[in-house]
Amino acid sequence: MAETIDPKRFRQALGTFTTGVTIVTTADDAGADVGVTANSFNSVSLEPPMVLWSISRSSRNLKTFLAARYFAVHVLASDQDELASHFSKRGVDRFAGLTLGRGPDGIPLLEGCVARFQCRTAFQYEGGDHVILVGEVLEFDHCDREPLAFKGGRFAFAVPKAAERAVAGAPADAPVAPGAFTPDFLIYQLGRAYHQIFMRIQPELDRRGLGVAEYLALSMLGIRDGRTLAELDTLVSYTGVRITNESGRKLADLGLVVATGESTDCQLSLMPAGQRVLMELLAVATAATDDAESGFDQSESRLLRQFLSRVIVSTDPGLPSPWQS
Amino acid sequence: MAETIDPKRFRQALGTFTTGVTIVTTADDAGADVGVTANSFNSVSLEPPMVLWSISRSSRNLKTFLAARYFAVHVLASDQDELASHFSKRGVDRFAGLTLGRGPDGIPLLEGCVARFQCRTAFQYEGGDHVILVGEVLEFDHCDREPLAFKGGRFAFAVPKAAERAVAGAPADAPVAPGAFTPDFLIYQLGRAYHQIFMRIQPELDRRGLGVAEYLALSMLGIRDGRTLAELDTLVSYTGVRITNESGRKLADLGLVVATGESTDCQLSLMPAGQRVLMELLAVATAATDDAESGFDQSESRLLRQFLSRVIVSTDPGLPSPWQS
Numbered sequence: 001m002a003e004t005i006d007p008k009r010f011r012q013a014l015g016t017f018t019t020g021v022t023i024v025t026t027a028d029d030a031g032a033d034v035g036v037t038a039n040s041f042n043s044v045s046l047e048p049p050m051v052l053w054s055i056s057r058s059s060r061n062l063k064t065f066l067a068a069r070y071f072a073v074h075v076l077a078s079d080q081d082e083l084a085s086h087f088s089k090r091g092v093d094r095f096a097g098l099t100l101g102r103g104p105d106g107i108p109l110l111e112g113c114v115a116r117f118q119c120r121t122a123f124q125y126e127g128g129d130h131v132i133l134v135g136e137v138l139e140f141d142h143c144d145r146e147p148l149a150f151k152g153g154r155f156a157f158a159v160p161k162a163a164e165r166a167v168a169g170a171p172a173d174a175p176v177a178p179g180a181f182t183p184d185f186l187i188y189q190l191g192r193a194y195h196q197i198f199m200r201i202q203p204e205l206d207r208r209g210l211g212v213a214e215y216l217a218l219s220m221l222g223i224r225d226g227r228t229l230a231e232l233d234t235l236v237s238y239t240g241v242r243i244t245n246e247s248g249r250k251l252a253d254l255g256l257v258v259a260t261g262e263s264t265d266c267q268l269s270l271m272p273a274g275q276r277v278l279m280e281l282l283a284v285a286t287a288a289t290d291d292a293e294s295g296f297d298q299s300e301s302r303l304l305r306q307f308l309s310r311v312i313v314s315t316d317p318g319l320p321s322p323w324q325s
Numbered sequence: 326m327a328e329t330i331d332p333k334r335f336r337q338a339l340g341t342f343t344t345g346v347t348i349v350t351t352a353d354d355a356g357a358d359v360g361v362t363a364n365s366f367n368s369v370s371l372e373p374p375m376v377l378w379s380i381s382r383s384s385r386n387l388k389t390f391l392a393a394r395y396f397a398v399h400v401l402a403s404d405q406d407e408l409a410s411h412f413s414k415r416g417v418d419r420f421a422g423l424t425l426g427r428g429p430d431g432i433p434l435l436e437g438c439v440a441r442f443q444c445r446t447a448f449q450y451e452g453g454d455h456v457i458l459v460g461e462v463l464e465f466d467h468c469d470r471e472p473l474a475f476k477g478g479r480f481a482f483a484v485p486k487a488a489e490r491a492v493a494g495a496p497a498d499a500p501v502a503p504g505a506f507t508p509d510f511l512i513y514q515l516g517r518a519y520h521q522i523f524m525r526i527q528p529e530l531d532r533r534g535l536g537v538a539e540y541l542a543l544s545m546l547g548i549r550d551g552r553t554l555a556e557l558d559t560l561v562s563y564t565g566v567r568i569t570n571e572s573g574r575k576l577a578d579l580g581l582v583v584a585t586g587e588s589t590d591c592q593l594s595l596m597p598a599g600q601r602v603l604m605e606l607l608a609v610a611t612a613a614t615d616d617a618e619s620g621f622d623q624s625e626s627r628l629l630r631q632f633l634s635r636v637i638v639s640t641d642p643g644l645p646s647p648w649q650s
Contacts, residue, residue, distance in 0.1 A: 005374050005462065013467035014368040014376070016439040017400050018474040018483040020342035042367045043339040044379050045453025049330050051339070052377075052457065054369050075342045081486060114341040125450045127459060128370025132377065134452060137330065142338040147476065149343040149483045156483040158343040158476040159628060161406060180547035181607065183648055186614045187526075189633035190519035195563045196640040197512045212565070222505035238520045240537070282506065289511040292636045300632065303484060307629045308514035311617045315521040323508055 018151045018158065021076045021084045024053055025108045026068040033095045033108040034064045037087040039150050040130070041073055049137035051117055054130040062131065068121060070104045071135060075115040078146040078299070081155045083110075104138065115142035146299045157299050190311075193292070200288035204281055209254065212239075213247040215281065218256065221270050222278045223322045230264035235322050343476045343483065346401045346409045349378055350433045351393040358420045358433040359389045362412040364475050365455070366398055374462035376442055379455040387456065393446060395429045396460060400440040403471040403624070406480045408435075429463065440467035471624045482624050515636075518617070525613035529606055534579060537564075538572040540606065543581065546595050547603045548647045555589040560647050 025035035036059065044050040051073060055065050065071060076084055087094050101109035103118045110116070119135025126132075149156040181188055205215050216236040221227060227235075233243040248266055251257040256274030261267050270278070293301050350360040361384065369375040376398060380390050390396065401409055412419050426434035428443045435441070444460025451457075474481040506513055530540050541561040546552060552560075558568040573591055576582040581599030586592050595603065618626050 005465070007371050007374075010371065010374050010462065010465065013440045013442070013465050016467050016472050017345035017347070017366060017368070018343055018472055019367065020344070022342070040367050040369070041342060042344065042365050042379070043342070044365070044457060045455045046332050046335065048453045049332075049335050050453040050455075052452070054367070078486065115338045117338070123451065125457070125459075126448065127377070128373045128375040128461075130370045130375075132369060132450070132457070132459070134450075134457070136453075137335065140330070140335065140338050142341055147341050147343055148486070149474065149476075151472065151474075151483040151485070155486040157486050158474045158481040158483050160476070161403065161473070161480040161482050180603075181544050181610075183646075184630045184634070185610070186617060186630070186633075187519065187522045187610055189630060189637065190515055190522065191564065193633050193636045193640070194512065194515035194519045195565065196637060196642065196644070197515065198565075199563060199642060200640070201512075219506050238524060239516065240520065240523075278505075285506075285510070285512055288640070292511060292640045294639050295635065296632075303628065304632045304636075305509045305511070305514060307621075307625065307632070308511075308518050309509070310620065311518040311629075312514065312521060314619050315518070315525070315613070315617045317521065317524060319521070321508075 012152075015152045018149055018156070021081075021148045021150050021155070022053065023074045023076060023084065023087045023110060023113075024055075024065075024071055025074070025110065026065055026071040027105060027107045028064040029067065031106060033100070034061050035087050035094050035108065035110075036061055037084045041075075044134060049140075050122060050134055051119065051137060052132055052134045054127055054132050057129050057131060065133060066124060066131065068105075068107075070107050070138075071119050071121065071133070072103050072107055072109055073117040073119065073135070074110045074113040075117075075142075076148040077112060077114045078148045078157055080112060081148055084148065084155070112145075114145045114147045116140060146302075157303060159299055159303060160297065197285075197288045197292050200291075201281065201284055204284050208277060209250075210277075211247070211250075213241050213243050214251055214256075216241055217243050217247055217251060217268065218270075218274060218278050218281070220322050221257065221268055221274070222282070226267055226269050228261070228265050228267050232268070233264070235320055238319050337477075340477045343474055343481070346406075346473045346475050346480070347378065348399045348401060348409065348412045348435060348438075349380075349390075349396055350399070350435065351390055351396040352430060352432045353389040354392065356431060358425070359386050360412050360419050360433065360435075361386055362409045366400075369459060374465075375447060375459055376444065376462060377457055377459045379452055379457050382454050382456060390458060391449060391456065393430075393432075395432050395463075396444050396446065396458070397428050397432050397434055398442040398444065398460070399435045399438040400442075400467075401473040402437060402439045403473045403482055405437060406473055409473065409480070437470075439470045439472045441465060471627075482628060484624055484628060485622065522610075522613045522617050525616075526606065526609055529609050533602060534575075535602075536572070536575070538566050538568050539576055539581075541566055542568050542572055542576060542593065543595075543599060543603050543606070545647050546582065546593055546599070547607075551592055551594050553586070553590050553592050557593070558589070560645055563644050 019039040022038050022041045038053045040054040044052050099111050103109050117137045118139040122136040123134040149158045217232050220232050220235050229248050252259045257268040259266050344364040347363050347366045363378045365379040369377050424436050428434050442462045443464045447461040448459040474483045542557050545557050545560050554573050577584045582593040584591050
């Protein structure tokens with residue numbers, strides 16, 4: 001039956017199995033460093049400690065690995081995707097510019113990985129168009145960086161699958177009327193998350209006699225000082241809040257900004273008191289954000305930001321950016 | 326040096342390598358179904374098509390797998406984490422209640438997996454405290470469900486690592502003033518994403534003479550009809566928008582609700598016209614949400630909702646839920 005198997009479809013089916021990404025290194029007879037990217041790595045044995053990976057019989061490095069007494073497997077970190085690609089390119093010096101450690105027989109050890117296994121070649125087994133290399137682990141080290149993953153032919157992150165939780169605000173099986181918003185409706189979730197975090201900032205504004213308009217104006221001035229009321233209003237108009245002459249007057253009366261010019265061309269510049277209030281509000285916002293993400297690991301926080309960034313890009317009607325304008 | 330290796334630390338280091346999760350099945354001499362959970366699976370060869378996995382020498386199923394002419398590897402889907410746990414329990418009937426297909430020699434095939442590989446046992450190799458089983462793949466199938474992953478001893482999702490993009494609204498290396506909000510500040514991102522999606526709904530409200538208060542009131546009535554103005558106001562107050570007598574009057578004047586009772590105890594019930602408007606607004610909100618998530622795959626959409634749900638739970642000051650109250 002094997003002859004009916006289409007290699008392309010077979011590769012796709014294999015790609016459904018998520019893996020990490022490794023670079024396996026060794027040195028040849030002449031002492032030259034050799035390394036290849038591999039995701040065929042896996043654990044084999046705990047006692048004795050053993051791992052395996054497979055190398056293609058058509059690899060130009062096959063001979064070197066078959067002859068090597070030692071090799072090192074590096075489990076790559078999520079920021080090492082370029083290194084992974086680099087170690088699968090031809091005609092480049094794969095080790096150029098890298099800081100290397102040295103293992104047994106002088107085999108090269110890469111830095112910045114999640115885990116490294118220094119192995120003695122234990123077995124070499126026949127495996128079709130590949131050779132299965134089993135190594136006995138002599139030494140290893142690891143750290144708690146975020147590992148790189150590989151799925152469906154693309155680099156990926158692995159994110160812990162949280163135990164199924166009820167969606168916030170409703171039991172998972174709450175009856176939902178047809179034609180009604182559901183608790184996992186994205187705009188509802190975004191609005192509720194945003195407003196709940198903002199509720200932490202609100203008392204700080206009240207305490208200082210500031211409204212949301214003044215808060216937004218200060219935030220925008222913190223990013224770039226000396227904007228006019230008209231500019232500030234344009235920057236925040238997407239929130240539905242307007243920054244008016246009155247906002248400018250209030251900030252000036254509180255001694256937080258100095259205003260120069262007339263009407264909407266009136267330019268606001270932060271006073272030291274304004275800078276201080278802004279710092280205090282930023283600290284509260286930072287604390288509120290930290291609480292919002294309590295229980296998030298590093299990969300999750302990063303992903304949440306990446307997702308929101310993509311939502312912002314795909315819904316952007318062409319708003320001016322406070323960091324660019 | 327191997328004697329210095331601490332098995333617990335070694336296991337942790339191995340756990341940094343992300344894997345998928347499989348269940349490998351076969352049948353014993355007597356025709357009884359046997360299956361084990363394994364994440365030691367990996368691809369070996371394309372031509373001939375071969376895969377491998379390792380089984381512990383201490384497994385009670387070792388003998389059966391060593392004697393089996395065929396076995397099947399099932400790459401599990403992300404909703405099969407319970408099945409994975411079930412197939413690693415002792416003293417349970419692992420196949421109880423499962424719908425099974427049958428492969429060569431009658432080996433059991435599970436349903437609902439991401440990929441299945443029906444294999445002929447090709448090689449059995451020595452691997453320390455495990456035996457490495459290499460199978461030649463005779464048949465396989467796969468679908469584009471989301472696969473289950475495993476990292477650091479926990480079930481996980483793998484999410485594509487998007488090419489590094491500039492954070493929305495600013496080049497990645499834009500100079501950011503100290504003490505100022507950054508483009509990846511969570512509250513900024515949440516607010517901007519929320520407001521940008523809402524900007525898509527706003528014209529629909531304008532066209533119908535509705536304000537945000539009326540929109541929120543209709544949404545809440547869609548989830549449960551017949552609430553009082555006071556109840557509606559309590560439900561949405563976290564947004565900073567208030568639902569007043571005036572909101573009730575406006576909705577009644579437009580023929581969208583019928584109001585019974587006095588003042589804030591006044592109870593609103595959706596009229597057919599109100600139900601229709603709500604459906605139309607919901608359709609616009611759904612389209613806006615779809616656009617917001619354009620380019621998201623299924624795992625990413627699910628994760629974004631899970632993240633937001635967690636943010637909502639961890640920042641919830643005890644707000645009433647429209648689905649429960």
